[in-house]
Structures are given as C-alpha cells and as structure tokens.
Amino acid sequence: MKYNSVRPKKFLGQHFLTDLSIASRIADTVDACPGLPVLEVGPGMGVMTQFLVRKPRELKVVEIDDESVTYLRRNFPELEESIIEDDFLKMHLERTFGGRPFVLTGNYPYNISSQIFFRMLDYKELIPCCTGMIQKEVAERMAAGPGSKTYGILSVLVQAWYDVEYLFTVEPGVFNPPPKVRSAVIRLTRNTTTSLDCDEKLFRRLVKTTFNQRRKTLRNNIRPLLSQLTAERGAQPCFEQLLADPVMQKRPEQLGIEDFIALTRKLEQGL
DSSP, rough: OOOOOOOGGGGGGGGGEHHHHHHHHHHHHGSSSSSSSEEEEEOOTTTHHHHHHHSSOOEEEEEEEEEHHHHHHHHGGGGGGGGEESSSSGGOOOGGTTOOOOOEEEBBBBHHHHEEEEEEEHHTTSSSEEEEEEEEEHHHHHOOOOOOOOOOHHHHHHHHTTEEEEEEOOGGGGGOOOOOOEEEEEEEEEEEEEEEEEEEEHHHHHHHHHHHTTTTTHHHTTHHHHHHHHHHHOOOOOHHHHHSSSSSSSSSHHHHOOHHHHHHHHHHHHH
C-alpha cells in the first residue's frame, strides 16, 4: 500500500522523477561498479530506490526532508535501518559503510549538485564510482575539455580524479514539478591517478581563482591568489619568474589538467 505523496519543496530543489523507465535506467548505472554498497542521495519518494533495493548489494539512502523520510519508512520497511535523515553535505562519509568504499548515486537536488561533487572529491578514496542525474549544463561542464566555453572549475577538479561519462539526456516533462532546464545522467569512475604531485589544496585554489575571471589572462586573474598567499606567509614570496612565464598570457580555459598541475608547482616554488 502506498501512502500519500510528498509535496515537492522548492527551497530543497526537489523535482521528483515520475517516469519509472528512466528511474530504472538511472538505477542500473551503478552496475558498472559491482559488489560495492550504494548510497543514494535525496531519494524523495523512492522512485529510484525501488529499483536499487532489488539489487543484491547493501543500500543506504540519505534524505534531509522529514516528510520524505516518513514516506520512505512507511513504503520501504526493508530499509528501516538504512534510512539516514541528514544533510549529505555535512555527513562524515567515512562512517557510512564502516570505512568501506561505496557507490554514490541519486537524482541530485539541482540547487546543490556542484557542492555534492566537491564533497565527493573530499572523499575520492572512498567513492570509486558516482552516478546520477543533474542539470544538463552541469553535466556538460563536468565532461567538457580545454578550449570549450563550458570548461571550468568543475571540469578540471573532477577530471583530475575521475573519468566522466555523459550517459543520456532527460527532458523536463518527466518530473513533478517540471524543472526549467533539461537534465542529464552521468557516471564518474575513479581514474588511475593517486597523486597530483603538487599541493592539492593550492591546486584547487588556483583553479577556482583563475576561472572566477575566465575572460582575463592568467597573469591578471591570478593576482588575488598571489596577494592572499603573500598575506598568509607573512613574508614576501617571489612570483616574478612565475608572472613572466609565457603560459601567463593564456586564459584558464586554454589549460589542461597537467598545465594546472605544472602551474601549481611553479607557484609553490615562489613561496
């Protein structure tokens, strides 16, 4: 017996998928990483959950909306001990499956999808595979290569650690309420990179700083970061050699991941 539906909440970015065939296809994306437990983010009324729960693997779901949690407890009694009422962005993911690696999936809330992937990067050693549905433009940014207008912060930071697959597009009409944008399903699989051989926190700061003013050359848009590093060190670093490098005449979208790594190393040398 199904209980009353959950009311979609705009402030939570909720758009409930109503097409069962698409829900089944998204659930099947986790099969590329067999054997691992699965954590579903934002299950809502369990349209994907009903297909995930049939798979022969451990499943947990995390939901911040108390109305959705009540619905899930009533309609998925087999998940009683596996429903986590929490904010995914604040969870200690190393505790979710006792420190074991897991697959991350979900129909992600559109208003925090980028934050979810940044959180994934913080736990990249625990998440060898991530799948799910997001805004089409975010999926395109994530999969974009150098030289593309959509290539940016998310592209570089995610692709440094994951291979990105854009699987298929989903139209607005299969949601309640229909979003104003198209959606896409993606799969991220950890690549063979174990270290960037540079200061990874500085690498992330460099990428974010340079793309904040992507129309400017690196020489101009890196200056805020240089000022911050100077203030943090309490001494006068030497960045003249870095600023004189020919790469500084380029714009950030012209640099590949290896270029950003090399630039981070040069930045470290000036400190």
